[in-house]
Amino acid sequence: MKKKMNTKLMPIVFACMLFPLIGCDKDDSKPTTPDSKTPPIGERDPMEVGGAISAVVNGKMVHYPDQLVEVHELDHMVGLTGIVSEQDATHKLKVIVPLESMTGTHGTDSWYDFYVNYEVIPHNGDDSYFYNKNSEYEITVDSYEDIKTVGDTTYYRVMGTFTFSGRRASSTETVNVENGTFDMTYKYWY
Numbered sequence: 001m002k003k004k005m006n007t008k009l010m011p012i013v014f015a016c017m018l019f020p021l022i023g024c025d026k027d028d029s030k031p032t033t034p035d036s037k038t039p040p041i042g043e044r045d046p047m048e049v050g051g052a053i054s055a056v057v058n059g060k061m062v063h064y065p066d067q068l069v070e071v072h073e074l075d076h077m078v079g080l081t082g083i084v085s086e087q088d089a090t091h092k093l094k095v096i097v098p099l100e101s102m103t104g105t106h107g108t109d110s111w112y113d114f115y116v117n118y119e120v121i122p123h124n125g126d127d128s129y130f131y132n133k134n135s136e137y138e139i140t141v142d143s144y145e146d147i148k149t150v151g152d153t154t155y156y157r158v159m160g161t162f163t164f165s166g167r168r169a170s171s172t173e174t175v176n177v178e179n180g181t182f183d184m185t186y187k188y189w190y
Contacts, residue, residue, distance in 0.1 A: 107139075140160050
């Protein structure tokens with residue numbers, strides 16, 4: 001005895017098989033919150049040398065997963081660089097403050113060694129470039145304190161906010177950095 005398949009059910013079965021393939025489009029929108037690889041500002045161990053930095057760069061929230069803290073002893077400055085690698089380039093956002101503990105707001109015309117810069121390193125082998133033409137920045141240091149001393153080494157924690165804007169030399173390409181926050185711990189020995 002031959003069994004017949006109900007042909008009225010065929011479109012439903014076919015649609016159920018095809019639905020997972022064409023169901024929903026992938027959401028290509030960029031997140032507006034930091035990724036979870038790096039602890040947000042305030043959630044890292046402040047007793048360890050390191051840092052956290054994030055900002056809204058050209059309208060997109062960026063939380064830099066890799067950080068580098070550098071003490072420039074001869075220049076009496078310390079810097080926190082946030083590094084993020086994307087498909088075509090690596091982007092570096094750097095905040096520099098003096099080794100001398102001072103709080104307050106400092107801008108482009110500051111007498112002290114405060115500044116911000118933004119660098120792009122293309123992955124195609126081209127030279128890196130900075131957005132330093134017509135640059136303007138403002139850094140507000142909310143807290144700058146020594147947190148511990150071990151022998152002749154003192155650990156400092158610096159926290160604050162910043163903004164930056166600049167244009168790439170020989171180009172009309174610009175970068176606008178807003179709502180930047182930084183939190184770094186560095187050590188200095190005497």
